[in-house]
Amino acid sequence: MGLLMDRDRETREAVIVVGGGPAGLACALWLHEAGMPVRVLEASDDVGGRVRTDVVGGFRLDRGFQVFNTAYPEARRVLDLGALDLRPFASGLLVQGRTARARVMLPWRHPLHALSGPLSGLGTPRDLAALAAVTARDMAVPASRLRAGPERRTDDELRAWGMSDRMIDCLMRPFLAGVLLERDLETSSRVFHLFWRSFARGTIGVPALGMGRIPRLLADRLPPGAVTVGARVSEVASDGVRLADGTAIGGRAVVVAADPESAGRLLPEIEVPPMRAVTTFYHAAPRSPLREPIQVIDATGVIADTIVLTDAAPEYSADGRALVSTSVLGVTTDERRVRERLTEIYGDTTAWEHVATYPIAAALPAMPPPFPLRRPVRVRPGVYVCGDHRDTGSLQGALVSGRRAAHAVLGDLWPPSRAAAAYARAGRGAARV
Ligand SMILES: Cc1cc2nc3c(=O)[nH]c(=O)nc-3n(C[C@H](O)[C@H](O)[C@H](O)COP(=O)(O)OP(=O)(O)OC[C@H]3O[C@@H](n4cnc5c(N)ncnc54)[C@H](O)[C@@H]3O)c2cc1C
Numbered sequence: 001m002g003l004l005m006d007r008d009r010e011t012r013e014a015v016i017v018v019g020g021g022p023a024g025l026a027c028a029l030w031l032h033e034a035g036m037p038v039r040v041l042e043a044s045d046d047v048g049g050r051v052r053t054d055v056v057g058g059f060r061l062d063r064g065f066q067v068f069n070t071a072y073p074e075a076r077r078v079l080d081l082g083a084l085d086l087r088p089f090a091s092g093l094l095v096q097g098r099t100a101r102a103r104v105m106l107p108w109r110h111p112l113h114a115l116s117g118p119l120s121g122l123g124t125p126r127d128l129a130a131l132a133a134v135t136a137r138d139m140a141v142p143a144s145r146l147r148a149g150p151e152r153r154t155d156d157e158l159r160a161w162g163m164s165d166r167m168i169d170c171l172m173r174p175f176l177a178g179v180l181l182e183r184d185l186e187t188s189s190r191v192f193h194l195f196w197r198s199f200a201r202g203t204i205g206v207p208a209l210g211m212g213r214i215p216r217l218l219a220d221r222l223p224p225g226a227v228t229v230g231a232r233v234s235e236v237a238s239d240g241v242r243l244a245d246g247t248a249i250g251g252r253a254v255v256v257a258a259d260p261e262s263a264g265r266l267l268p269e270i271e272v273p274p275m276r277a278v279t280t281f282y283h284a285a286p287r288s289p290l291r292e293p294i295q296v297i298d299a300t301g302v303i304a305d306t307i308v309l310t311d312a313a314p315e316y317s318a319d320g321r322a323l324v325s326t327s328v329l330g331v332t333t334d335e336r337r338v339r340e341r342l343t344e345i346y347g348d349t350t351a352w353e354h355v356a357t358y359p360i361a362a363a364l365p366a367m368p369p370p371f372p373l374r375r376p377v378r379v380r381p382g383v384y385v386c387g388d389h390r391d392t393g394s395l396q397g398a399l400v401s402g403r404r405a406a407h408a409v410l411g412d413l414w415p416p417s418r419a420a421a422a423y424a425r426a427g428r429g430a431a432r433v
Helices: 006-011 022-034 073-077 125-141 143-148 154-160 163-178 189-201 213-219 258-264 335-348 395-413 416-432
Strands: 015-018 036-043 053-055 057-061 086-088 092-096 102-106 203-206 227-229 233-237 240-243 246-248 253-254 274-284 294-300 307-310 322-329 352-364 376-378 383-385
Touching: 006 154, 015 022, 015 240, 015 383, 022 036, 022 073, 022 213, 022 395, 022 416, 057 274, 057 322, 057 352, 073 253, 092 163, 125 163, 125 189, 143 189, 143 335, 154 163, 163 189, 163 294, 213 395, 233 253, 233 258, 240 335, 253 395, 258 352, 274 335, 335 352, 383 395, 395 416
Parallel strands: 015 036, 015 253, 036 227, 092 294, 253 383
Antiparallel strands: 053 057, 086 203, 092 102, 233 240, 240 246, 274 322, 274 352, 294 307, 307 322, 376 383
């Protein structure tokens, strides 16, 4: 059924993208660069979706601790990495036990630390061999082979590679908890290998101006007026959308790029994954308690991870104080419990100020096996969907899904030769920036 009224006809030529997160912006950018008029309707007060940065009391606070990985192939394709001004973290981890702390570094990045992990007693020589083997394999083979590999839960996969329970509990589980936002390691092993490949091949870090810089760079390349914020879509059809205030807006096609739960409400026919939750606490300390840009993961599981963000990105603080980010799985406001653990990890925290807490109930789609690494982006004629729930739950997955949806729209609206030429042109445009 159509939603269009006569007054909407003049806007019909644009493709409407519902949602201005990374997936929607990437989709809009591909369409725009292919020469297709596009309009992004974003419900909240700015673009970015789950990747936004607030400025609070002079601190840059990402809405939940997250990182950019330079090895994400799609990010390399659509983003100007130079403009990100990335502040890298060390390629390794500090593993905090009840009392002791171990250091595990990627030896090809930090050769001086190559032996510190094994020497600190996290695993046996067999564990070390298993870790080296899985890392070397995941780095070396094409991603397509990892996508097609056998699939099982991640914990079963790690055991199949020869890792002991101790190694899994002391290193892999605490590390992956902060990445997958689950501690059972029930995530598909294919997803694990793709993420592991990115960690081994890339550098992680945050843009100097915050993670929100990533969607901002995408949005800035759209034509003026292409993005409307404060526009919540409540109904979707092949010829346009209706906003929550009743306004109908016509379009040649509609791409729903909303977060998974909102997408499920707009498109009842798509499957919506359960979401993983996380809470990030931000504290200001008079000075850095670590003086090193490295993530600390918690083998006890009280917290997931913590980092002194300003040791990597001094721009996250306006007054020279250190900004400490700490994430806990699930939704919680128990700052006292977190502070107790931070005191065990960093020493005295009595002079620290609690700056903010970000509880995020729907942070990342769950990805247990069997997990299709590519879900369809065509919903019904004229209606498409993209977002991290169509690929992997990550920036990489969101950006890929945006490109796939744009490709599908061009292929359906234009004759094949025109669509192919436009898509190639957009690809060259993306590669240029
Ligand atoms: C705390 C946290 C940590 C993370 N850590 C990492 C990490 O380290 N590395 C990584 O790669 N990924 C990480 N992720 C995942 C990554 O942020 C997401 O995969 C990505 O943002 C998904 O983008 P998206 O465009 O699919 O969805 P979203 O970012 O959710 O964007 C959807 C947009 O649609 C809008 N919208 C919803 N409904 C409507 C409607 N009805 N009308 C109009 N607009 C609507 C929303 O307001 C939103 O702006 C993390 C996520 C969180 C929350």
